Amino acid sequence: MRVIVTAHAKQRLYEGRQRGIHVDDIVRAARLLPGVLPVATRFRGFISFSGRAFDIVAKDIAQGRLVITVIGK
Numbered sequence: 313m314r315v316i317v318t319a320h321a322k323q324r325l326y327e328g329r330q331r332g333i334h335v336d337d338i339v340r341a342a343r344l345l346p347g348v349l350p351v352a353t354r355f356r357g358f359i360s361f362s363g364r365a366f367d368i369v370a371k372d373i374a375q376g377r378l379v380i381t382v383i384g385k
Contacts, residue, residue, distance in 0.1 A: 314376030329384035330362035
């Protein structure tokens with residue numbers, strides 16, 4: 313499955329709460345999501361390779377799975 317990370321999500325990775333989360337972590341988390349996501353849905357409890365906990369908001373579109381934003385813990 314193709315994972316598309318929005319510019320907004322990438323920009324948030326430079327903020328304090330998201331430090332230590334990388335695009336690779338987001339792509340890995342998005343690929344783990346089961347089923348089809350017709351509406352934007354928040355998924356909780358992912359851990360980055362650096363050990364930082366985070367949530368993602370994702371939605372399936374025609375081009376693949378769109379990651380709208382990342383929320384660090």
